[in-house]
Amino acid sequence: MKTIKLLSLSVIATLLFSACSSDDDAPEVINEEEEITTLNVFLTPVGGGDTVTFTFRDLDGTNPENTGGTLQAGTTYVGETQFLNEREDEDVTEEVLEEGEEHQVFFTASNSLNVTTSYDDTDVNGNPIGIEFTLVAGEASQGNFRVTLIHEGDKFAEGASEGIYNPNLVGGETDIEVTFNVTVE
Amino acid sequence: MFQRFILLCLFLSIHFIAIAQDCDLSISGQIIDIHDNSTLQGAIIAIKGSNVVAYSDKNGNYELENICSGEITLEVSHPYCEPQTKKVSLKENSVINFRLEHHLEELNEVLLKGKLYDKNLNSSISNQIKTKELENFSNASLGDALKTLSGVSSLNTGSSIVKPIIQGLHSSRVLIINDNVRLHDQQWGEDHAPNVDINSAANVTVIKGASALKYGGDAVGGTIVIEPQKAPLKDTLMGKTILTGATNGRGGTFATSLIKANSNGFNYRIQGSLKRLGDLESPNYQLTNTGQRENNISLGMGLNKIDYGFDFSYKLTDSEIGILRSSHIGNSRDLVNSINRQEPFFIDDFSYSINSPKQQVTHQILKLNTFKKLKGIGEVNLQYSFQNNDRQEFDVRRGELRDKPAMDMNLKTHTLLAQLEWTTLEDFDSNFGMELNTQTNLPNPDTGVRRLIPDYDMYSAGIFATTDYTVRENWKIDAGIRYDFSRIDAEKFYYESRWNELNYDVLFPQFETYRVEKGQIFTEPSFDYHNISGTIGSNYTFDNGWQLLANLSSASRAPNPSELFSDGLHHSLATIEFGDLQIESEQSFKTSIGLKGKIDSFEFNIQPYYSYINNFIVIEPTGEQTTIRGSFPVWEYRQTNARLFGIDVNASYTYQNFDIASSFAYVNGHDLERDEALINMPPLNISNTITYRKKEWNNFYVSMNSEFIAEQNRYPDNNFLTDIVSSETGEFEEVLVDVSTPPGAYHLLNFRTGMEFKINSNRLSFNIILNNLLNTNYRNYLNRLRYYADEVGTNAMLQLKFNY
Structure with missing residues (x-):
């Protein structure tokens, strides 16, 4: 008798549990909220002129689009960095600014490229963030211009506040690393 | 009762011999275990009020000679059985068989657990860890304890996430059976540790290979069977509490269990443990x-x-594990x-706080089991289980x-699960299950x-059938087959x-739906798999007591969800992983041999295999x-053909108060299509332990263990070039x-000492355990985070254990 009771108990339990767990709703699509799909670097000549934009865009993780640009020799540019999640229509730049003390954008030009940068913004500790900066294009040249966004690096590391990115000192993890092909003419 | 009476009639046959001498009679017979009809050696058969005593031999036979006729009372006792007495009116030579209830101490073993999962096929190549050894790992994990067995290693993620590897294989290829329930806890992930509280285990058996078909047909690597503490069949209240404090991590574990048992068969059990550890420390820095x-x-x-009988149990494990901060990286250059x-x-001061990256996992198991013995057939067993696994992984993220x-x-x-053990046929012990x-x-x-x-x-x-056939008293053969369907x-x-x-879009258009949202297509992949597995083996005992096991087994495993569907970035290794919908089942063919024997006080066990x-x-x-x-x-x-071979060896030697135990394991895995080594094969390892014991000094012991892990020289070259600025x-x-390049060889020393005190009928023991005594700096090839930090340094632990 006992066995029969137990058997029926377990069968009921089976039914109960499967009833609770049945879920026939089709799953909803998830967009990568955190992901940055797009990096824009806007460079506006001081004293007027057309804004030059470098863009890296990767909407589906397979076909990135990378547009460098051409700068005018002997020109100073007001620079602005922008991070977007275009899949979510979200401007990630604001978050980076809010957590400024955890983020820093580094600009590195290859030796062959005659370009220098300097920071124009600061976080709560007085260290640069790199959303606003100044770029000076020197003589005609060509090379790589790399933009790196580091999360939780050591912003007090030697050279970091001057924009020298030494990975061994700065550490942290890379949120963005994009290299643009840039020409100065 | 009726059953017992019938059995009594069957076995109690009295022969009449026409000799009327007074004191020249004999009584002989056999002592048999009531549960499985096995014979019992070492039972004491005595005539009450006299000093006539006999012991049963290894076949359970006894003989009492030169007994006078008349009324006598026979008393039969056995170390693990309830004693029996029987009044006999002796007139002539008699044959009297006794059926004792064996395993009084371990009720579930034979009874409750029934024959569902209780024993492995005889030819299974296996090793076991007992309670005493497991208790040393109260503050560690199941994987750490299993590593002490030769042929078992572990795949680690840091030092807290430890996944067992059996003879080179792990994850979905290793089944874990906890208290009769096969764990379904997202075991496919290399960084997912089995959700088992080591403190709930009384013994753990590792079956190397697929010979334990009742657990599943996909044990390409092997099966780990965890059995909890069993309730004895007597009126008692018993319990155990273990408190371990550790210097490394500045914390410890509290574990306790209580069992209330009654001789009427009812028992109640409760067991729990708490573990708290802060940041661990390597010889040179904190592991933040x-x-x-x-x-x-x-x-x-x-x-x-x-x-x-029936059994009900509920288990909950809930863990939060911090993952080395520095292992969360951005890209190849960070690597x-x-x-x-x-x-x-990231090296910060010591802290107890657990931040991202981390894992939070809870696992619940509910189990109902019932069995019934059927006259003339055998035993039926039915089990229902429900498991609920919640896993959350936290990454280093931004903002909200x-x-x-x-x-x-x-x-x-x-x-x-339903199973029938069928024992009607003489010399056959068969199991059928679904x-x-x-x-x-x-x-x-x-x-x-x-x-x-x-x-x-x-x-x-799945359905399966297995059988054990006793050819001769010292020779058994077994075979089994299993079919599984999954969708x-x-x-x-x-x-x-x-x-x-x-x-x-060309291969699987049938899975596509009309739904496309934000560049993502909604698909409904559906696959059916048919898997057939089997085993055949033999177990032979030589006259000198040596035992030779031979086993052939084939396991068939359907691809797991990770192999089919993976699609994205894996942070701790900075890799993008892709599954493949075209992957099919893999099928293993393994042959293994086990030879164990004893020469005086030297014991050995050799287990070579090829698969x-x-x-x-x-x-x-x-x-x-x-x-x-x-x-x-x-x-x-991708899929390839692979072969693995290796050997596991154990040896021990006892000399006076000293004993020396050694183990050795080697495995060689090869990808036959690419003609290159398989990744993550455990390197050769040798472990030697010398122990001095002195029973008179409150069971004092002191032991030193030396562990040598060689460098893995066989590995695939997965190095890659990357453009960095x-x-x-x-x-x-x-x-x-x-x-790819594995870290170098290393050697560790581990020290342990302890004593045990009796207080009334309770026992209190103290143990001091020092792991990595010399604070050796090393990295482990089988640690997925080996690129980022050294392994932990010295860990001194004090353990108090109270049995009551």
């Missing part, structure tokens, strides 16, 4: 964010009569930096997402990260570009992908990312 919290509880209740830096970037898990999955599994399974995986869509494993429903059904119905979003790039695996599923690098984070190596699953020149330069 490696703290750990664990809360485990299990409850049980059962009734055990000889002919029927190069980590490898070159030789020291983790900071406290949101990057992965949040719920896996529910219902299992119904298993039904339904499983639902439900990833939470609120994570803001695309699902690593998609929504799916899985249904599976997986998944629902997954693919990036449309990826779907087309993989050519799935060939058809369609072996491996993941390996296939290229590189550029993303906004920089470049990543792409790893893809030099931080000095700003020019592109090509850098080799060496993810």
Whole structure:
């Protein structure tokens, strides 16, 4: 008798549990909220002129689009960095600014490229963030211009506040690393 | 009662011999275990009021001679049995058989657990860890304890996530059976540790290979069987409490258990443990964010009569495990930096707090089991179990997402098991069984990260038959076969570009739906798998007591969801991993031999094996992908044919108060298609322990263990080149990312000493354990985080154990 009771108990339990767990709703699509799909670097000549934009865009993780640009020799540019999640229509730049003390954008030009940068913004500790900066294009040249966004690096590391990115000192993890092909003419 | 009477009539036959001498009679017979009809050696048969005594031999036979006729009372006792007495009116030579109730101390072993999972096929190559050894690992994990067995290693993620490897294979290829229930806890992940509280285990058996078919047909690597403490069949209240404090991690574990048992068969059990550990420490620095919290509880209740019984249990494990902060990296260049830096970037002061990256996992198991013995047939056993697994993984994230898990999955599994043990046929002990399974995986869509494993429903059904045949008293052969059917119905979003790039739009148009949202196509992949597995083996005992086991087994495993559906970035290794919908089942063919024997006080056990695996599923690098984070190596699953061979050896020698125990294991794995070594094969390892024991000094012992792990020289070259922009020149330069080269050999010393005190009928023991005594600096090839930090240094532990 006992066995029969137990058997029926377990069968009921089976039914109960499967009833609770049945879920026939089709799953909803998830967009990568955190992901940055797009990096824009806007460079506006001081004293007027057309804004030059470098863009890296990767909407589906397979076909990135990378547009460098051409700068005018002997020109100073007001620079602005922008991070977007275009899949979510979200401007990630604001978050980076809010957590400024955890983020820093580094600009590195290859030796062959005659370009220098300097920071124009600061976080709560007085260290640069790199959303606003100044770029000076020197003589005609060509090379790589790399933009790196580091999360939780050591912003007090030697050279970091001057924009020298030494990975061994700065550490942290890379949120963005994009290299643009840039020409100065 | 009626059954017993019949048996009595059967076995109690009296022969009449026409001799009327007074004191020249004899009584002979056999002592038999009532539960499984096995014979009992070493039973004492005495005539009350005299000093005539006999012992049963190894076949259970006894003989009492020169007995006078008349009324006598026979008393039969055995160390593990309830004593029996019988009044006999002796007139002539008699044959009297006794059937004793064996295993008084271990009720579940034979009765309750029934024959569902209680014993392995005789020819199984296996090793076991007993309670006493397990207790030393109260503050560690199941994987750490299993590593002490030769042929078992572990795949670690840091030092808290420890996954067992059996003879070179792990994850989905190793089944874990906890208290009769096969664990379904997302075991496919290399960084998912089994959800088992080591403090709830009384003994653990590792079956190497697929010979234990009743547990499943897909044990390509092997099966780990965990058995909890059993309730004795007598009126008692027994318990145990272990308190362990550790210097490394500055915390410890509290574990306790209580069993109330009654001679009428009812028993009640409760067991629980708490673990708290802060950041661990390597010889030179803190391992920041490696703290750990664990809360485990299990409850049980059962009734055990000889002919029927039931058991109910509930188990909850809840753990939060910090993952080394420095192992969360951004891209290939970060990986190069980590490898070159030789020291983790994030080193903070000691802390108990657990931050991201971390894992939070709870696992619940509910089990109902019942059995009934049927006259003339055998025993029927029925079990229902439900498992609920919740896993959350937290990454280092930005803004509001900071406290949101990057992965949040719920896996529910219902299992119904039915089994019949059929013993009617003489010399045959056969089992027939059926298993039904339904499983639902439900990833939470609120994570803001695309699902690593998609929504799916899985249904599976298996049937099996096994038999043990006793050819001769010292020779048994066994065989078994199992068939499993499984169907997986998944629902997954693919990036449309990826779907087309993989050519799935041509191969699997039937899975496509009309739904496309934000560049992602909704698909409904559905696959059926048929798997057949089998085993055959022999167990022979020589005249000198040596035992030779030989076993041939074949396991067939359907691909797991990770192998089919993986699709995205894996942070701790900075790889992008892709599954493949075209992957088929893999099938292994393994032959193993076990020879164990004893020469005086020298004992040995040698287990060589060879296995060939058809369609072996491996993941390996296939290229590189550029993303906004920089470049990543792409790893893809593929199938190949593989072979593994190796040998596990154990030996021990006792001389006076000293004993020496050694173990050795070697495994060699090869990808036959690519003609290269398989990845993550455990390197050769040798362990030697010398122990001095002095029973008179309160069971004092002191032991020193030496552990040598060689460098793995056989590994596939998965290194890749990546373009990084030099931080000095700003020019592109090509850098080799060496993810393949294993770290060097290392040698560790572990020390242990202890004593035991009796207080009334209770026992109190003290143990001091010193692991990595010399604070040796080393890295472990089988640690997935070996690129980022050294292993832990010296850990001194004090353990108090109270049995009551």
